[in-house]
Amino acid sequence: METSLYMPVKGFLEKAGYVVKGEVGGCDIVGLSDADPPVLVVCELKLSFNLELILQAVDRAAVSDEVWIAARVSARGRGREADRRYRDLCRRLGIGMLGISDSGEVSVIVGSVSPMPRTNPKRRSRLMQEHRKRRGDPALGGSTRAPVMTAYRQQALGCAAALAAGPLRVREVRAGIPDAGKILLSNVYGWFDRLDRGIYGLTDAGREALLRWPQP
Structure with missing residues (x-):
């Protein structure tokens, strides 16, 4: 390959x-x-x-x-x-x-x-x-079949990891992920659930993503 x-x-x-x-x-x-x-x-x-x-x-x-x-x-x-x-x-x-x-x-x-x-x-x-x-070098050059670990995906996973223990306010997630507000609102991957104004939780898809790409 x-x-x-x-x-x-x-x-x-x-x-x-x-x-x-x-x-x-x-x-x-x-x-x-x-x-x-x-x-x-x-x-x-x-x-x-x-x-x-x-x-x-x-x-x-x-x-x-x-x-x-x-x-x-x-x-x-x-x-x-x-x-x-x-x-x-x-x-x-x-x-x-x-x-x-x-x-x-x-x-x-x-x-x-x-x-x-x-x-x-x-x-x-x-x-x-x-x-x-992009944090580190998470993708092997020449890959064609696996999703590319972009900087955006890395930040979205960071948001998911923050929500793994339970729902949080956007400002609490933003403390570790500066772009958390935009990422949670757009919910590109379907990993987040808007529970109330400014409060988000993690979906089953988000938990599956964390199993696929464990966070340090």
């Missing part, structure tokens, strides 16, 4: 000085540096190099300072990473190529030179905000 490539690439980017998180804003991997201004790096994962991977990278170039593609290299040396035309296309587009061996070793096949200008600053800003708001 593509998630098997996540940890090797995460380690590679962390060694380069980035804070790395998976599945942020639809991107498999997002790295953010502490520089001023920050450097935003995006990497897309596939089990093998193909055209779809390049198309994803071109899309991500609109919001990132560097964009990379990563895939497992062919044991027989017959994959696209051995095709000079594929490598030349990545160079012309400014897309970096990372190859991952069966043992998890990461090698730079083509460096990222980022000649393409950013064209979507709003989307870039949303991506950076999601990265910064």
Whole structure:
């Protein structure tokens, strides 16, 4: 699975000085540096190099300072990473190529030179905000079948954990979750029950969510 490539690439980017998180804003991997201004790096994962991977990278170039593609290299040396035309296309587009061996070793096949200008600053800003708001790194990059643990879902789970012992007023929940008022009112996941004005309890769906994603 593509998630098997996540940890090797995460380690590679962390060694380069980035804070790395998976599945942020639809991107498999997002790295953010502490520089001023920050450097935003995006990497897309596939089990093998193909055209779809390049198309994803071109899309991500609109919001990132560097964009990379990563895939497992062919044991027989017959994959696209051995095709000079594929490598030349990545160079012309400014897309970096990372190859991952069966043992998890990461090698730079083509460096990222980022000649393409950013064209979507709003989307870039949303991506950076999601990265910064998310606590820890709760999602493996390359995941496709499991719900993504977004910053919003993390805060909603925090509200659910606060209500697990019994109903509370919004201001009491807000003490630990600043956006609790909006989250409880919108009730996107159906986890909360409005018992009275400003008072909320937890639904069965909310209790099931806490069993699925236990909170510290």
